[in-house]
Amino acid sequence: MTPEKLFHELLGLGLNWEVSQSHFDRERGVVVLEIRETDRLWDSQRCPKDGSFVFCYDHTEELVWRHLNVFQHRCEITCKLPRGKCRQCGHIFRVRPPWEGLSTHFTKEFEAFALLLMREMPVSKVAETIEETDTRLWRILFRQVEAAYAEADFSSVICVGVDEMNIRKGQQYVSVFADLVKKRVLFATEGIDHTTWEKFVKALEEHNGHRHAITQASMDMSRAYQRGAAENCRNAQVVFDKFHLLSNASEAVDKVRRKELQVGEKGTGQWLRKTQWIWRKNPENLTEKQRARLATIKDKNLWTSKAYQMRLVLQDIYRSENGWTARRRLKVWCRWVRWVARFCKHGMFDSMIKLQETVVRHLKGILAHWKQGVTNAFMEGLNSVFSATKRRARGYRSSTHLIYMLYLIAGKLRLPQF
Numbered sequence: 409m410t411p412e413k414l415f416h417e418l419l420g421l422g423l424n425w426e427v428s429q430s431h432f433d434r435e436r437g438v439v440v441l442e443i444r445e446t447d448r449l450w451d452s453q454r455c456p457k458d459g460s461f462v463f464c465y466d467h468t469e470e471l472v473w474r475h476l477n478v479f480q481h482r483c484e485i486t487c488k489l490p491r492g493k494c495r496q497c498g499h500i501f502r503v504r505p506p507w508e509g510l511s512t513h514f515t516k517e518f519e520a521f522a523l524l525l526m527r528e529m530p531v532s533k534v535a536e537t538i539e540e541t542d543t544r545l546w547r548i549l550f551r552q553v554e555a556a557y558a559e560a561d562f563s564s565v566i567c568v569g570v571d572e573m574n575i576r577k578g579q580q581y582v583s584v585f586a587d588l589v590k591k592r593v594l595f596a597t598e599g600i601d602h603t604t605w606e607k608f609v610k611a612l613e614e615h616n617g618h619r620h621a622i623t624q625a626s627m628d629m630s631r632a633y634q635r636g637a638a639e640n641c642r643n644a645q646v647v648f649d650k651f652h653l654l655s656n657a658s659e660a661v662d663k664v665r666r667k668e669l670q671v672g673e674k675g676t677g678q679w680l681r682k683t684q685w686i687w688r689k690n691p692e693n694l695t696e697k698q699r700a701r702l703a704t705i706k707d708k709n710l711w712t713s714k715a716y717q718m719r720l721v722l723q724d725i726y727r728s729e730n731g732w733t734a735r736r737r738l739k740v741w742c743r744w745v746r747w748v749a750r751f752c753k754h755g756m757f758d759s760m761i762k763l764q765e766t767v768v769r770h771l772k773g774i775l776a777h778w779k780q781g782v783t784n785a786f787m788e789g790l791n792s793v794f795s796a797t798k799r800r801a802r803g804y805r806s807s808t809h810l811i812y813m814l815y816l817i818a819g820k821l822r823l824p825q826f
C-alpha cells in the first residue's frame with residue numbers, strides 16, 4: 409500500500425476524492441496531503457439552486473485545512489477545490505469537500521478535537537497546546553455552537569429557572585435561562601431587566617417551545633424577573649428558589665457580623681475576628697477547628713450568633729413536609745426576627761429585618777416550593793457552571809464569548825463528537 413492509499417483510507421475519502429501526493433515538509437515539520445477530486449465526483453454533484461446536472465468549470469487557488477496531527481507532526485490537507493457550473497442556469501459554485509469543518513481553515517475532525525479541549529480547559533491554554541491562535545479557536549467555537557444551537561429543540565420545556573451571571577464584578581450581567589427538567593442552559597442574554605424574558609420567549613418559540621407551556625419559573629427575588637415572567641408566561645407559577653433565599657440569609661448574617669465588629673460591645677472583636685467562614689457553613693460541615701471555635705463563641709450572646717441561628721432555622725423550614733407547616737413556621741420565624749431586632753441597637757439587625765420583609769413579601773412564591781415537584785438543584789449547580797465558563801473564557805470577558813462558552817459547556821447541544 410502506498411502512503412497515498414493509506415491516507416486515503418484513513419481519511420475515509422471514498423470514491424470522489426483521492427490523495428494525489430503526500431510528503432513531509434521537514435523544514436516546517438508538517439505532513440502535507442494533497443487531495444484532488446476524481447471524475448466520479450461530478451456524478452454526485454447537483455446545482456444548489458435548481459438541482460440540475462453540473463460540469464467542472466474550474467479550480468480555486470490551493471486551499472489549506474489543518475487536520476489532526478500525524479504522530480507529533482502538524483498535518484495539513486491541501487486542495488485546489490473544483491468549481492461546478494450548472495448545465496441549466498449557469499450558476500457557478502465551489503464544491504464543498506467532505507473533510508471541511510465549519511470554518512474554512514480546519515477539517516471536521518480537527519474542529520471536534522478543538523471543541524473537546526475547549527470544554528476541558530481555558531481557550532488560551534488550548535491555543536498554546538495545539539499551536540493555534542485564540543481567534544481561530546474562538547471562531548471554531550462560535551460557528552459550531554451557532555450551528556448546533558440552531559438545531560436545538562425546546563418543545564418539551566415546562567420548568568424554567570433564571571439566574572444572573574456576572575461578567576465583570578458588579579458591572580455587567582447576563583441573564584441565563586435553564587431547563588430545570590433536562591438540566592441544560594436554554595438561553596442567555598445581556599442585562600437583567602424584565603425585557604430579558606421577552607427575548608427568552610422569542611428564542612423558546614424559535615425552537616418549538618411555547619410560552620404558555622411553562623408552568624414553573626424559578627428565580628431569585630428580583631422584581632424585574634417577576635415582572636418579565638408575569639408579562640410573558642401567564643401559566644407560570646413563580647417559585648423563589650431555596651438556593652437564593654438561603655444565600656440571601658447567609659449574606660444577611662454576614663452583614664450583622666460586620667456591623668457588630670464595628671459597633672458591637674467591647675470585646676466582641678476578639679470573638680468575631682476571622683469567623684466569617686464559620687457563619688457561612690452549616691454546623692455539620694465545619695472543620696474540627698472551626699467547630700471548636702464556634703463552641704467557644706456560641707454562648708457569648710453575640711448578635712451574629714443569633715442571626716446565624718435564624719439562618720439555620722430558616723434552612724430547616726425547608727425540610728417541612730408540606731406547605732401548610734412551612735407557612736406556619738415561616739410566620740413564626742418572621743415574628744421571632746422582628747422580636748429579637750427590637751432589643752438590638754445601632755441597626756445591627758437591619759439586614760435580618762430586611763430578610764424577614766423579603767420573606768413576608770414573597771411568601772407565595774417561597775411556598776410554591778412545596779407545590780412544585782421539580783427540584784431546584786440545577787439552579788444551585790448553575791453557579792459552578794458559571795465559574796467554569798469564566799475559567800474557560802479567561803481573558804475574553806465579552807458577553808458573546810461567555811454566552812457561547814456557556815452553551816458549549818451546559819447547553820447539551822448536539823456538537824460533533826471526537
Ligand SMILES: [Zn+2]
Nearest residue numbers: 455458494497
Ligand atoms: Zn442551476
